[in-house]
Amino acid sequence: MSTYDEADLRRAAEAGVRAPSIGNSQPWLFRLDDGAIEVRSDPSRRLYHLDRDGWAVRLACGAATFNARLALAVAGRPAEVSLRPDPHDAGLIARLTPGPARPPTYAEEELHAAVPRRYSNRGPFWPDPVPPDVRARLIAAARDESGWLDLLVGMTALTAFAEIARSADRVLRRDAAYQAEQATWTHVASAPDGIPVTAGAPLAEPQDLLPQRFFNDRRRGAGRDYEPEPLVGILGVAGDRPADQVLAGQALQRVLLTATAAGLDTSMISQPIEVPAAREQLRRSLGRYGWPQIVIRFGYGTPGHPTPRRDIAEVI
Incomplete structure (x- = not known):
């Protein structure tokens, strides 16, 4: 059975950390467990007054999971994703296991290329309409x-x-x-x-x-x-x-x-x-x-x- 390795983990984490998070708090962790990649929340980086029930942490970790999926897909190692797979482990956000190998799609390559270029622009935008x-x-x-x-x-x-x-x-x-x-x-x-x-x-x-x-x-x-x-x-x-x-x-x-x-x-x-x-x-x-x-x-x-x-x- 196919499994992920340390190189896959690093590839997924390098993309995952480029996700957005409230206050750029980066509340995520990545772990290799029995050949699968886990995306986990980091409670030490949660903003407890802003995020009283953990919504913002879960949103950020979901975004990190998507980036990790892209990184694995463009490497020809696409993932099958289970969200919140263990009801007794609140910190486990997603578990990525290897799916059938295949070449990346054009859409996956385009979105993956955008990962390091995405950022929040809080300044005023020009009046040009979005087509x-x-x-x-x-x-x-x-x-x-x-x-x-x-x-x-x-x-x-x-x-x-x-x-x-x-x-x-x-x-x-x-x-x-x-x-x-x-x-x-x-x-x-x-x-x-x-x-x-x-x-x-x-x-x-x-x-x-x-x-x-x-x-x-x-x-x-x-x-x-x-x-x-x-x-x-x-x-x-x-x-x-x-x-x-x-x-x-x-x-x-x-x-x-x-x-x-x-x-x-x-x-x-x-x-x-x-x-x-x-x-x-x-x-x-x-x-x-x-x-x-x-x-x-x-x-x-x-x-x-x-x-x-x-x-x-x-x-x-």
């Missing part, structure tokens, strides 16, 4: 991973979402412990984790449609308002159990890499997911079956750089 065919690819990417992506069209939908997001942001700003925890994950540019202060957006202005997290005290230049009509997508899945949240992480990463491959920039908005009342309001406003898991902003922005990652030896 309809690219929008369709983003929606299909979520669907391919058993998720859904609702792109908000028109100012009525955007304004309604923005009010929910700003309301959630106001709730979180009043939570001193939450703000202190977020501050501990804002670092200098050379740190191997956390959000570099240089990666944060300029200070929010009263006229901004969407909320921004506070990372620095930099003000934007005159006339540099955030886009008046951003492309916002709400990503969700049918359920809201821990395994569903891991599934959502995989869908999130496929969408983000699809956007990167198409030349788009992205950033995530999590405030309306973090506040239960806002999340319920958002779910009802969509009028669809399932649970929103994250909000994504798409557009064309000034080029930036991926945030740092810890050494592979720390996560294996």
Whole structure:
């Protein structure tokens, strides 16, 4: 029977660590166990005030699992994936076992090439619209991973979402412990984790449609308002159990890499997911079956750089 080895583990981990995580906390571990690769959560890197039930950790580890799948696939060693395979082991996020060997598909190669280029761009995007065919690819990417992506069209939908997001942001700003925890994950540019202060957006202005997290005290230049009509997508899945949240992480990463491959920039908005009342309001406003898991902003922005990652030896 085919098994994975140490080279496969390292290959999977090197791609896995490039996944996004709240605060760039990187809450994942990778292990080789009886010829299978395990993706595990690292409870020491969970933001307990922000992520009270572990949703953000599971979302991040799901995204890391998708990256690991891609790395193994392009090496001709595709994986069969079991999510949350052991109900008695909450830290075990996914177990990857070797599937039948085959050459990688063009789509797998394209998405894998986007892994090191993907990053969150929190600055304002240009007014250029995202073409309809690219929008369709983003929606299909979520669907391919058993998720859904609702792109908000028109100012009525955007304004309604923005009010929910700003309301959630106001709730979180009043939570001193939450703000202190977020501050501990804002670092200098050379740190191997956390959000570099240089990666944060300029200070929010009263006229901004969407909320921004506070990372620095930099003000934007005159006339540099955030886009008046951003492309916002709400990503969700049918359920809201821990395994569903891991599934959502995989869908999130496929969408983000699809956007990167198409030349788009992205950033995530999590405030309306973090506040239960806002999340319920958002779910009802969509009028669809399932649970929103994250909000994504798409557009064309000034080029930036991926945030740092810890050494592979720390996560294996």
